Amino acid sequence: MVEKKSKAKESAPDGEAELPALPATSWAVLGLLSFGEELSGYDLKKWSDWSLRFFYWSPSFSQIYSELKRLEKAGFATSRMVAQETGSRDKRVYRITGEGMDAVRRWAREAPVDPPVLKHGPMLRIWLGHLLEPEQLREVLARHREFAETMRLRAEVDIEGARSEAAWAYPTLTLKWAERYYRSERDLVDGMLADIEELENGTRP
Amino acid sequence: MVEKKSKAKESAPDGEAELPALPATSWAVLGLLSFGEELSGYDLKKWSDWSLRFFYWSPSFSQIYSELKRLEKAGFATSRMVAQETGSRDKRVYRITGEGMDAVRRWAREAPVDPPVLKHGPMLRIWLGHLLEPEQLREVLARHREFAETMRLRAEVDIEGARSEAAWAYPTLTLKWAERYYRSERDLVDGMLADIEELENGTRP
DNA sequence: CGTTGCATGTAAGGTGTTACATGATTAC
DNA sequence: GTAATCATGTAACACCTTACATGCAACG
Numbered sequence: 135m136v137e138k139k140s141k142a143k144e145s146a147p148d149g150e151a152e153l154p155a156l157p158a159t160s161w162a163v164l165g166l167l168s169f170g171e172e173l174s175g176y177d178l179k180k181w182s183d184w185s186l187r188f189f190y191w192s193p194s195f196s197q198i199y200s201e202l203k204r205l206e207k208a209g210f211a212t213s214r215m216v217a218q219e220t221g222s223r224d225k226r227v228y229r230i231t232g233e234g235m236d237a238v239r240r241w242a243r244e245a246p247v248d249p250p251v252l253k254h255g256p257m258l259r260i261w262l263g264h265l266l267e268p269e270q271l272r273e274v275l276a277r278h279r280e281f282a283e284t285m286r287l288r289a290e291v292d293i294e295g296a297r298s299e300a301a302w303a304y305p306t307l308t309l310k311w312a313e314r315y316y317r318s319e320r321d322l323v324d325g326m327l328a329d330i331e332e333l334e335n336g337t338r339p
Numbered sequence: 340m341v342e343k344k345s346k347a348k349e350s351a352p353d354g355e356a357e358l359p360a361l362p363a364t365s366w367a368v369l370g371l372l373s374f375g376e377e378l379s380g381y382d383l384k385k386w387s388d389w390s391l392r393f394f395y396w397s398p399s400f401s402q403i404y405s406e407l408k409r410l411e412k413a414g415f416a417t418s419r420m421v422a423q424e425t426g427s428r429d430k431r432v433y434r435i436t437g438e439g440m441d442a443v444r445r446w447a448r449e450a451p452v453d454p455p456v457l458k459h460g461p462m463l464r465i466w467l468g469h470l471l472e473p474e475q476l477r478e479v480l481a482r483h484r485e486f487a488e489t490m491r492l493r494a495e496v497d498i499e500g501a502r503s504e505a506a507w508a509y510p511t512l513t514l515k516w517a518e519r520y521y522r523s524e525r526d527l528v529d530g531m532l533a534d535i536e537e538l539e540n541g542t543r544p
Numbered sequence: 545c546g547t548t549g550c551a552t553g554t555a556a557g558g559t560g561t562t563a564c565a566t567g568a569t570t571a572c
Numbered sequence: 573g574t575a576a577t578c579a580t581g582t583a584a585c586a587c588c589t590t591a592c593a594t595g596c597a598a599c600g
Contacts, residue, residue, distance in 0.1 A: 157559065158460060165467045176579055189462035197560055199581060223568065223579050239470040247482035251458040255363060257394035257516060262370045263509030265447040277452035303538060304468030311462060311531055318523040326516055333508060362587065381551055402588055404553060428551050428596065 153240055154208060159193050161245075162186060163201045164210055164238045167230040169301070174225045175199045185305060188289055188312035202228055210234030260326070268334055272327065279323040286316035358445055359413060364398050366450075367391060368406045369415055369443045372435040374506070379430045380404045390510060393494055393517035407433055415439030465531070473539055477532065484528040491521035 166178055166186075173181070175198050182192045193201070205211040206228070213228045230238075256278040263271055289312040296302045296309065371383055371391075378386070380403050387397045398406070410416040411433070418433045435443075461483040468476055494517040501507045501514065 158458065158463070159559080162463060165463065168467060168470060174579075175581090186463075186466075189457060189459040189466070191456055191458055194561060195579090196562085196581075200560090218568095218579095223566090225579060238467065242464050242467045242470045243472075243475050245464075247464075247479050247486075248460045249483075249486050250460060250462075251396055251456070252394060253363065253396055253456040254394040255453045255455060257455075257513050258363070258367060258370065258391075259447050259450075259452075260516070261390075261394070261510055261513045262373060262443065262447045263512065265373060265444045267448075270448050274452050278454075281452075281454050305466055307468065307531060307534055307538070308462050308466045310534060311465070311527055314527055314530060315523075318520075318527070322516055322519055322523070325519060326512060329512055329515060333512070364587080379551075380553090399589055400551090401553075401590085405588095423551095423596095428594090430551060 153237060153244070156204070156208075159197065160201050160204060161238060161241050162190060163193070163198060164205055164230065164234055165242075167205075167211060167228060168235060168238050170230070172227045172229045174227050175202055176225070178202075178228075184292075188285065189308060189315075205234065208237075210237055268330065271330060275323050275327055279320055282316045282319035282323065286313055286320060289313040289316060358442060358449070361409070361413075361446075364402065365406050365409060366443060366446050367395060368398070368403060369410055369435065369439055370447075372410075372416060372433060373440060373443050375435070377432045377434045379432050380407055381430070383407075383433075389497075393490065394513060394520075410439065413442075415442055473535065476535060480528050480532055484525055487521045487524035487528065491518055491525060494518040494521060 162182070163178060166181055167173065175195065179192070179195050179198050182198070186192055202211065202213070206213055209231060211228045211230055211234055213226050215224050216227050217224050256274055259266070259274050260271060266274075289309050293306060293309045293313060296306045299306075367387070368383060371386055372378065380400065384397070384400050384403050387403070391397055407416065407418070411418055414436060416433045416435050416439055418431050420429050421432050422429050461479055464471070464479045465476060471479075494514050498511060498514045498518060501511045504511075
């Protein structure tokens with residue numbers, strides 16, 4: 135039995151009620167609502183695109199819509215239709231409930247600290263370096279470097295934008311983290327380019 | 340139309356045949372085989388657990404088995420049963436084909452350089468810092484720091500183990516990368532702990 | 545004599561994506 | 573007039589995981 139992971143199977147007759155086992159994405163969406171604003175699915179997508187994206191992949195529109203339904207069914211959010219004055223299509227806006235706040239808070243405090251999930255395509259390519267020409271290796275790294283530097287600059291800009299807004303204290307903390315993370319990602323490319331150089335020139339005495 | 344991504348839809352009447360659109364995991368498994376050894380599904384899982392794991396999540400047994408079937412159907416690998424002398428269950432071993440080598444090589448050279456996928460649970464928690472006590476924030480970070488340091492040490496050990504084996508030149512490169520990556524991840528925790536300290540002591544003049 | 549490791553595979557189900565349908569408003 | 577943005581949602585499907593079934597060998 136290699137693929138097992140015993141799971142306490144609900145019950146838990148101790149005072150605390152069990153938190154429902156939602157996927158992390160669900161908690162992320164509930165987390166977006168936990169800042170208190172009433173938001174539509176569309177808003178949520180936009181918001182997650184430019185805040186979560188630095189450290190968490192942004193779910194698609196359709197997933198956000200289905201997560202919202204799930205959260206509403208669980209009693210963690212309520213929705214209401216809002217008629218648009220201008221005449222465009224009505225929108226459905228969501229607001230977190232008291233139970234929802236309790237649940238995210240408990241999740242944030244009690245959930246196990248799992249290792250981050252990383253799928254680093256560029257590194258997978260380098261790992262298969264025996265299949266590429268050195269020039270192509272460098273090309274892959276150059277593209278990844280561009281990406282990292284773009285992200286770093288975006289984080290830098292956002293930090294400026296969020297400055298001294300007390301409500302954004304913690305999100306700003308993660309932006310600072312992101313600025314350093316993507317800086318490191320960029321520098322790691324440079325380190326690897328140097329290692330490749332060394333490997334080719336055969337600097338072995 | 341927000342969720343579109345036009346896809347050239349096969350055809351491509353230029354000389355080159357189209358590479359089949361396999362998921363990255365499939366290429367990763369084929370990549371494991373591209374080092375030339377004849378391996379069972381079980382071997383492949385073990386191998387991916389301790390090599391890919393530093394920069395790419397390791398697929399489950401059952402997925403590896405189904406990827407192998409897919410690769411065999413595509414003509415990228417062949418398999419044969421091997422009877423076990425000792426009497427335990429027979430195993431099926433896989434070997435990459437010439438077409439398989441061509442395909443991974445082309446994939447590694449030609450596939451677009453996509454940004455890494457990151458789902459950083461610990462950062463998601465910090466981002467929701469308004470829901471936690473400062474002590475709990477630090478606890479989340481401490482656990483993540485432990486993880487990062489463990490990974491860093493493993494990479495360090497593996498680098499020693501792989502030294503001067505010419506065949507492992509590129510995998511060793513990614514191990515060096517990993518050692519630096521997890522070192523940075525650890526240092527990023529320390530940076531954030533300092534930022535939290537500052538936030539609490541309110542060092543604002 | 546129970547646990548761990550070796551070894552392969554199926555079934556069921558959850559997670560998440562793309563494609564499509566629909567339609568009004570605003571900007572070029 | 574046509575493209576982009578706002579806005580919501582369904583359907584189909586791909587990806588991937590867990591649970592389960594099965595069974596032998598070696599170790600303590």
